[in-house]
């Protein structure tokens with residue numbers, strides 16, 4: 001949306017705007033969604049099911065972490081490593097369910113509670129302030145726009161759309177991509193946050209002002225992570241046991257986080273744009289969101305519970321300020337309006353089919369581009 005463009009400044013002064021054609025789609029959709037909440041007398045924020053989930057996941061994470069440390073001498077190695085792996089999965093689930101809603105301001109009607117729960121990201125090694133800029137503003141506005149969207153900016157390691165530079169190694173990216181995802185959360189905590197903070201840029205977009213309070217929060221939470229997740233465990237269990245457990249935790253966390261977000265945008269049927277110069281994106285913002293996003297496993301209650309409704313990413317991208325607990329109901333309305341306006345609603349019935357589709361796309365983007373074949 002044009003008003004969102006004003007909030008960010010892209011290097012080289014390129015300007016990206018959405019054409020204001022067919023805005024009727026979003027206004028129809030919005031009025032039907034508003035009517036749903038009004039008729040059912042519901043708040044758009046989280047409800048008891050989200051709060052119960054928080055009360056399960058957060059104590060579970062603390063319990064696993066301190067149990068591994070406290071019982072390290074009595075637990076068999078496989079049990080300790082399993083607990084570390086589960087801890088990584090629980091952290092990712094706190095990210096999907098609690099942090100993500102809180103950082104979008106949809107966890108609760110109380111802003112202080114959203115702020116507080118958003119800091120769960122800092123507890124897990126990230127930074128809520130940077131995330132809000134990277135995710136809420138850049139990713140949610142310029143979804144799959146190469147040159148702006150940081151989520152598809154992993155080149156030259158992996159090539160996630162046709163407009164990115166190709167390298168011969170990309171031919172095998174559909175195989176080694178799992179290694180990239182496995183180290184993604186560790187890279188996030190120790191490399192990418194620092195890159196963004198020190199350069200004051202998120203990919204090619206200038207970050208908003210990082211005031212004194214945010215600077216203190218950044219360094220304090222990184223120091224806390226060093227003390228609690230590195231120095232304390234090394235002191236209790238020794239360096240060798242810590243590094244193995246820490247790596248296992250990050251592998252499960254990284255795989256789970258990366259795959260969930262990739263299945264939403266880098267699959268067959270998802271649309272890509274590029275913006276290295278001034279760009280008018282063909283469609284209205286809302287239509288662009290539907291065209292660049294996909295849902296998966298809509299009937300799988302376990303997947304839905306674990307990924308915090310992020311298997312309903314179409315609804316999330318259209319209504320990021322509505323809590324994920326409402327997405328299954330909203331999906332019926334979105335599907336109906338998409339049908340009326342002739343917009344394709346991209347959905348994979350199972351997680352497995354979405355993963356297969358993602359790998360097919362990674363293989364396609366890894367193939368030697370025709371211009372390189374011709375030059376050779």
Ligand SMILES: [Zn+2]
Pocket residue numbers: 100104135140316320
């Ligand atoms: Zn989001």
